[in-house]
């Protein structure tokens with residue numbers, strides 16, 4: 001497996017892959033000052049990566065916008081990485097390129113899009129729909145039937161009650177409690193969650 005990105009997030013993904021017994025074939029990063037990650041030498045930047053033929057790759061970049069951009073430029077097959085201690089319902093679906101960390105739960109009939117991050121100890125309950133490039137941070141909880149639009153980041157420890165629709169490229173702040181729908185690009189914090197500003201569309 002090849003990994004794009006050599007950040008802390010990439011370390012978590014290397015750890016998952018090693019738990020799964022997957023061989024790490026190469027790690028690639030734009031920052032030429034990073035020489036190695038967890039003992040694996042960095043093989044080059046993204047342009048160098050695009051010149052080689054690879055079967056399987058995971059984009060290990062936490063920033064949702066950058067992860068999307070790189071995924072659209074990739075020719076190889078993007079793989080899924082799911083920690084063996086995550087609980088994933090057989091009646092759910094997980095899109096290509098998505099990573100799911102330890103102790104996360106994805107419950108029945110949940111649909112997770114492509115290139116998303118379901119982080120440590122987070123919970124995505126029944127019938128949730130998550131579009132592509134979403135990040136559900138550690139300890140965040142989505143109740144049943146929540147919709148999360150493309151590129152949205154749900155912050156660490158946030159809670160979203162059942163049936164809420166969160167728009168695209170929004171941010172739900174750490175520890176927020178979301179009880180009403182959230183518009184596209186909104187940044188929501190607090191309990192109850194309130195919009196404090198809007199992100200600029202990319």
Ligand SMILES: CC(=O)SCCNC(=O)CCNC(=O)[C@H](O)C(C)(C)COP(=O)(O)OP(=O)(O)OC[C@H]1O[C@@H](n2cnc3c(N)ncnc32)[C@H](O)[C@@H]1OP(=O)(O)O
Nearest residue numbers: 137138154155156171172173174175176187188189190196
């Ligand atoms: C494994 C991992 O590490 S995964 C990564 C997990 N990381 C996260 O979950 C980070 C989530 N990010 C946040 O909570 C951020 O604070 C954001 C995105 C909500 C806002 O970030 P910014 O736009 O930079 O806001 P900024 O720091 O300027 O704060 C703006 C105001 O909102 C308040 N605020 C910011 N975040 C929060 C929050 N989570 N809850 C309550 N209030 C908040 C600030 O106190 C500030 O208030 P003030 O204007 O009265 O002083």
